[in-house]
Amino acid sequence: MTKGGRRHQSSASAVHHPFMTMDLCALTIHEAREGLRAKQFSSMELTRAFLDRIHALNPRLNAYITVNEAGALQQAQVADERIARGEDTPILGVPIAIKDVLSTQGLRTTAGSRILENYLPAWDATSVARLRLAGAVFLGKTNTDEFAMGSSTENSGYGVTHNPWDESRVPGGSSGGSAAAVAADLCCAALGTDTGGSVRQPASLCGVTGLKDTYGRVSRYGLIAYGSSLDSVGVLSKNAHDAAIVLSVMAGQDPCDSTSVDAPVFDPHELADRSDVHGLRIGVPREYFIEGMQPEVAEAVRAGIAQLHKMGATVKEISLPTTKYALPVYYLIATAEASANLARFDGVRYGLRVPGADLTDTYRQTRGAGFGAEVKRRIMLGTYALSAGYYDAYYIRAQKVRTIIKQEFERAFAEVDVIATPASPTTAFKIGEKADDPIQMYLADVFTLPCNLAGICGISVPCGFDPAGLPIGLQLLGRAFDEAALLRCADAYQRETNWHTRKPVLS
Amino acid sequence: MAHLTVAEVDHIALLARLSLSDEEKARYAQQLSAILDYAAELAAIDVADIPPTATVLDIHNVMRPSDETCCSMPREDALKNAPRTDGASFEVQATFKDE
Numbered sequence: 085m086t087k088g089g090r091r092h093q094s095s096a097s098a099v100h101h102p103f104m105t106m107d108l109c110a111l112t113i114h115e116a117r118e119g120l121r122a123k124q125f126s127s128m129e130l131t132r133a134f135l136d137r138i139h140a141l142n143p144r145l146n147a148y149i150t151v152n153e154a155g156a157l158q159q160a161q162v163a164d165e166r167i168a169r170g171e172d173t174p175i176l177g178v179p180i181a182i183k184d185v186l187s188t189q190g191l192r193t194t195a196g197s198r199i200l201e202n203y204l205p206a207w208d209a210t211s212v213a214r215l216r217l218a219g220a221v222f223l224g225k226t227n228t229d230e231f232a233m234g235s236s237t238e239n240s241g242y243g244v245t246h247n248p249w250d251e252s253r254v255p256g257g258s259s260g261g262s263a264a265a266v267a268a269d270l271c272c273a274a275l276g277t278d279t280g281g282s283v284r285q286p287a288s289l290c291g292v293t294g295l296k297d298t299y300g301r302v303s304r305y306g307l308i309a310y311g312s313s314l315d316s317v318g319v320l321s322k323n324a325h326d327a328a329i330v331l332s333v334m335a336g337q338d339p340c341d342s343t344s345v346d347a348p349v350f351d352p353h354e355l356a357d358r359s360d361v362h363g364l365r366i367g368v369p370r371e372y373f374i375e376g377m378q379p380e381v382a383e384a385v386r387a388g389i390a391q392l393h394k395m396g397a398t399v400k401e402i403s404l405p406t407t408k409y410a411l412p413v414y415y416l417i418a419t420a421e422a423s424a425n426l427a428r429f430d431g432v433r434y435g436l437r438v439p440g441a442d443l444t445d446t447y448r449q450t451r452g453a454g455f456g457a458e459v460k461r462r463i464m465l466g467t468y469a470l471s472a473g474y475y476d477a478y479y480i481r482a483q484k485v486r487t488i489i490k491q492e493f494e495r496a497f498a499e500v501d502v503i504a505t506p507a508s509p510t511t512a513f514k515i516g517e518k519a520d521d522p523i524q525m526y527l528a529d530v531f532t533l534p535c536n537l538a539g540i541c542g543i544s545v546p547c548g549f550d551p552a553g554l555p556i557g558l559q560l561l562g563r564a565f566d567e568a569a570l571l572r573c574a575d576a577y578q579r580e581t582n583w584h585t586r587k588p589v590l591s
Numbered sequence: 592m593a594h595l596t597v598a599e600v601d602h603i604a605l606l607a608r609l610s611l612s613d614e615e616k617a618r619y620a621q622q623l624s625a626i627l628d629y630a631a632e633l634a635a636i637d638v639a640d641i642p643p644t645a646t647v648l649d650i651h652n653v654m655r656p657s658d659e660t661c662c663s664m665p666r667e668d669a670l671k672n673a674p675r676t677d678g679a680s681f682e683v684q685a686t687f688k689d690e
Contacts, residue, residue, distance in 0.1 A: 206668045300648050313646050342653035343646070412630040423607060430608070432681055434672035443684045444608070452610030460609055464600070464619055465626060467607040481633050483643030488636070490644060522622055523629060539647025564647070 108133040109269040110587070113178050113326040114353075116272055120167055120177045127167065127177030131160035131221050134179045138223065138270050141590060144251065147265040149184050149242045150192050151224040159221040166219055174329045174352065176219035181271035183262050184225035185232050186212055186317065187306035195308045196228040196258075198241040199429050199436045199454030209306025210341065211275060211317045211334040218333050223271050227261030230456045231426065232277055232310045234258050235285060235528035238519055239458040246515070247290060248588040249554055253512040256286030256528070262320045263290035268590055273321040273330055279311045280414050281507075281532025283318035284544040288507035288557025291546045293574065293584060295319045295327040296532075298564045299539040300345035302331070303338030309425040311418035314536040323584050324545060324574035328352035331567060347565045355568055359575035362396035366573075367500030371407035372531055377509035381556050384548030385506045388558040388581075392504070392573070395580060402500060404492045409485055410534040411526060416469045416482035417537075423466030429454065461522065486537050493538040497563045502573050506531055507544035507557035531559060541567050545574045546583035555583075595620045595627070 108130050111119065119125050135153055142148050156179065163177035182188060185195045187205035194200045208216060216222070229239035237245040237260030245260045247253040248268040255264040259276030263286035266274050276283040278296035287294025295318050302317040309315060319330040329352045337346040368389060373382050393399045431437035431450035438449040455463070469478040496503060509530060518525040535542040540561055547558035558577075562570040578584050600620045604611050611619065666679070675682040 203672055206664060206671065339655065343648055343650070345648065345650070406636070409633060409636060412633050415626065416630055416633075427608070431674060432683055433669075435674070437674035439684075440610075443686055445610075446684060447608040448604075448610040451608055455609070457615075460611070460615070461619060461622060463607050463609065464603050465623055467603050468595075468623065468627075471603065471606060478627075478630060480643050481638060482630075483645060484638035484641040485633055485636055486644040487641050488638075490647065523625060 109137050111272065112322045113175065113272050113329050116178050117174065117176070121172065127160040127163040127221060128157065130177065131156050131179050131223070134223055134271060141268055141270060145246045145248060145264050145268055145270070146243050147226055147245050147261045147268065147270055148181065148224040149194055149196070149227050149240075149261070152191055152222050155191060156221050156223050163219045163221060171219070173218040173333070175215060175333055177221065178272050179221040179223045180215065180330075181223050181226045181262055181265045181274035182212060183259050183274065183276050184228050185277055185308045186275055187308065188212055188222065188225065191222070191225065193225065193308070194242065195232070196230040196240040196242060197454065197456070197459070199451070200434070201436065203434055205306070207306060209317075210303035210338045212306065214334050215330070226259070226265055226274055229258035229260070230459050231308065231422070232258040232279055232282055233422070233458050233462055235281070235525055236513070236518065237261060237286075238515065239456055241456055244515055247512045248590055249291060250512065250552070252514055253554070254289070254515055256289035256508070256512065258282040258286075259320060260286045263287055263292055263294065266290070266292040266320045266322060267588060269587070273319060273326050275330070276318050276320050277307060278316050278318045278536065279314045279418060280536050281529040283320060284507050284532050284542055284557070284559055285529055287320055287544040288559070289512040289555065291555030291583070291586065291588070293321050293324055293327055293546070294544045294557075295321070295324075295331060295567070295571075296535065296542045297331055297335070297567055298541040299536070300343055301347060301541070301565065301567070302334045303341040303344040305338055305340035311421040312425060313421060314418055316536070323578050324543065324571050325352065325356045327543065328355055328571045328575075345565070350568045355571055356575050359572040359579070360396070361392055361573050361576045364397040364502060364569070364573060365500040366392060366397045366399045367402035367496055367503045368399060369402050369404040369407065369496070369503060369505060371404050372505035374509070377506065378511060378550065380548075380550040381506050381508070381510060384556040385504070385558050388547035388577070389504050391581060392577060395576060397573075400500065402496050402503070404496060404534070406485065406489050406492055407534055410489055410537055411530055413482045413485045413489065413537060414529075414533040415465065415526060416478050417486065419462040419466030420469045420479050421466070423463045423470060426459070426463055458522075489534055490538045493534070493540060501562070501569050503561040505559045505561065507559035508532070511550045511552070511554035511556060535561055540564050541570055543570045543574050545577060546586070547581070548583060595624045
């Protein structure tokens, strides 16, 4: 209880301060709920503070594609009424942002693509619906690489998002808008999606916490599909405790997604009260410290692991020999799935239509004009990998290597509880630096892809800064459906370190 | 070394229902060749007797608990995002040519 007590004390002291705009926007979900419950401020005041800050900073950062001003204020008003009636949920009245690949009923959802420029979903994604039901306030839709295909948010049809730590640099991707919004205090937390690292890599590059839950933990219904055997809905937040709160609201089986799993969901506050790494067995795979990675990243991650050791975890080196093949495996499987998933964008029922000479030509003109360069490149690659004559050599072979990668993780998790690695081989790179070289860009995800191929869970937590002042992320990987181990470890780490509380200067 | 020709790129673009400019075709021929070369590294792994993984979950053939008629989306909602409708249906070009 002493640990939980410490947390409550720190939030209680925050509550006694007169709240200025900056203070409100810097609150964690847990702190915001304490303040709302104690009637220190209303959800309306909290929401207005975020909207003011978005108006001031979004023109520079471009973290949001769409700001939901009227809708958010209306949701805040309803939340205040529910609070006044004594209702309590883990997220009631808390303003969050939603990545623009998750469907929001009546609120424009573009997937970062011009092909969906005016698309108004008729339903909420299940993850969104559960947060709406619990009383979260939706500030808007955050920028993303088109259809979540990218590692820098440069592939968005709505302009690049700028990293709040250095506006000449990318925020990572594809959930770059969500990561930048959390880092710049433009929301309390944000939803992201992760197919090959799209939550953890931008979290690392923006100095925030990024949780990719286990495949099947959160329903994919209403998530605009990219790679259906890899996609997951995740959380970008100010700390691990907040990630646990959002996950606990979203998680669970859904009749609309037959791959969602009825796994027990933990209580996030109980989990945080019991966070401890004593006796936790941490494995460090040698294949994740490679030639060509930024030396400061390796140093900071090693220091983070040493910190966990000092706190009582046991640390041992392990080997995941097939790691380097995860990248080609991913780019064959994900693009093959994408080529099938994106066939639905044909200009018939929704989205752009460019009339052609006949129906086939209309499909081709519509898709040729509506999709950006990276999306077309991946559809082409996936179509090739699935085409007659190449199916066995590329697609089936990739699926077999995927089996080997998954088995290596299973063997590793027989010996260790958590695997610790860097989240990204480098800190944030310059806008435009990798834009013309697809393979260099794909390498940005080299440490995050294997987790998706194996269907396990992972989290990135801030663990240091490079000499240029750019954040570095420590990735923790856990067994399928053992988010609790990851979150306890990450929460314990964040009680002993303050990397995650540092903020970029945005004057 | 994989070397995709522009003719092969043309063929894939038709399968994928994409129209591409000449400049895009030339660029994709070069870039896709480089990516496929990279993917060719997988040939180095012995995959004999290894089954392919299509999904990581151990669940198969999930059925609905009951198959009952339920509410469906109102027609106007379904048509709301359509580029062309006649008010009751989606409008598209003729699929079949006149005999």
